[in-house]
Amino acid sequence: MDPRSEAELVRRLQSRDERAFVDCLRLYQDQVYRLVFRMLGPTPDAEDVVQEVFLQVHKSLAEFRGQAKFTTWLHR
Numbered sequence: 806m807d808p809r810s811e812a813e814l815v816r817r818l819q820s821r822d823e824r825a826f827v828d829c830l831r832l833y834q835d836q837v838y839r840l841v842f843r844m845l846g847p848t849p850d851a852e853d854v855v856q857e858v859f860l861q862v863h864k865s866l867a868e869f870r871g872q873a874k875f876t877t878w879l880h881r
Contacts, residue, residue, distance in 0.1 A: 806832065811875050819866050830859060833879060840880055 806814070814832075817825030834855065841854045862879060869878050 808874075812871070815866075815869060815871065815875050818862075819869070826863065829862070833876070834859070836876070837879065 814825055814828060818829060837858050838851065838855050841851050841858070845851055845854065858879075869875065
């Protein structure tokens with residue numbers, strides 16, 4: 806995703822645009838799942854962890870200041 810598109814997505818997310826959250830899930834869910842899989846291995850809990858990641862994203866969006874790429878912040 807180019808930086809302008811990512812910045813627009815973040816702006817929409819921070820304004821609590823529900824469609825933006827769906828777009829965020831669509832764009833990043835597989836990346837997050839792969840990261841979780843690398844960290845935890847093949848576990849039935851992986852999908853729960855991914856869900857928790859996106860719940861935390863939703864709760865913490867106001868804290869994102871754009872000092873790093875959104876994906877860097879997301880993966881933390």
